[in-house]
Amino acid sequence: xxxxxxxxxxxxxxxxxxxxxxxxxxxxxxxxxxxxxxxxxxxxxxxxxxxxxxxxxxxxxxxxxxxxxxxxxxxxxxxxxxxxxxxxxxxxxxxxxxxxxxxxxxxxxxxxxxxxxxxxxxxxxxxxxxxxxxxxxxxxxxxxxxxxxxxxxxxxxxxxxxxxxxxxxxxxxxxxxxxxxxxxxxxxxxxxxxxxxxxxxxxxxxxxxxxxxxxx
Numbered sequence: 237x238x239x240x241x242x243x244x245x246x247x248x249x250x251x252x253x254x255x256x257x258x259x260x261x262x263x264x265x266x267x268x269x270x271x272x273x274x275x276x277x278x279x280x281x282x283x284x285x286x287x288x289x290x291x292x293x294x295x296x297x298x299x300x301x302x303x304x305x306x307x308x309x310x311x312x313x314x315x316x317x318x319x320x321x322x323x324x325x326x327x328x329x330x331x332x333x334x335x336x337x338x339x340x341x342x343x344x345x346x347x348x349x350x351x352x353x354x355x356x357x358x359x360x361x362x363x364x365x366x367x368x369x370x371x372x373x374x375x376x377x378x379x380x381x382x383x384x385x386x387x388x389x390x391x392x393x394x395x396x397x398x399x400x401x402x403x404x405x406x407x408x409x410x411x412x413x414x415x416x417x418x419x420x421x422x423x424x425x426x427x428x429x430x431x432x433x434x435x436x437x438x439x440x441x442x443x444x445x446x447x448x449x450x451x452x
Contacts, residue, residue, distance in 0.1 A: 237262055237264055238262060238286045238287060239264050239284050240257065240263060240266065240285075240286065240287045240352070241265075241269075241285060242265060242267070242268040242290075243270070243275055243288060243289065244270060244289075244290070244291040244318070245270040245294050249291075249341070250268045250270075254268065256348070257352075262353075263352065266283050267283070270294065270295060272294070272296055272297050275302070279310070285313060286314060287315070288306065289315075289318050290315060290316070290317060291317070291318060292317060292330070293320075293321075300317075300329050300333045303330065308334075314355045314358075315334065316336060316355055317337065317339065320340065322365065324369065326338075327366055337355045337360060337362070337363075338362050339351055339361075339363040340363055344416075347364065351363065364415070368397065371396060391429065391432065394425060395428060396450075397415060398411055398415070398422055398429065399441070401414060401415075402426065402441065408422045426438060433445075
């Protein structure tokens with residue numbers, strides 16, 4: 237069972253998230269608030285707490301400052317930032333404060349549930365929308381011009397996600413879980429990349445991607 241506290245300054249958002257999460261038998265909402273004082277009371281109670289899901293914008297104190305304070309006092313708690321703000325600087329600040337995950341509020345139900353359970357197991361997570369933004373930034377800041385043949389490859393966004401995760405060492409099954417698709421679909425994307433780039437295998441694909449500026 238994963239015990240969760242919701243912290244958001246919008247009542248309707250808290251109720252929406254609560255309604256969604258309470259459909260899951262292994263998730264329990266043990267409290268919700270929009271006030272720092274009430275959050276402290278919840279933290280000081282005898283109830284077991286696994287995850288705090290928190291917005292950045294809050295009355296009196298922001299979620300990033302709260303994250304720093306909570307992690308300093310109780311580092312074992314897992315904190316998920318759920319925010320409308322998708323700027324990379326907020327993501328960076330959140331993780332520097334000790335957050336375990338960062339999600340935007342238009343995240344899908346499946347990805348939200350995956351993130352909660354992934355974080356509860358001791359992992360970190362960034363939602364796919366932010367991940368693609370970071371990947372796009374990294375690609376755009378690469379200084380060397382791409383070879384003409386690379387520009388003509390017509391690699392789509394999903395293939396780029398698979399390529400980046402492959403370079404990070406994830407297996408097809410692990411990539412499928414992160415992208416909420418099947419292992420066979422991931423294998424298809426990887427094979428498409430191999431055919432488009434003309435390489436022989438996944439290792440050569442990753443080497444090609446770095447040499448030609450697809451990844452940095």
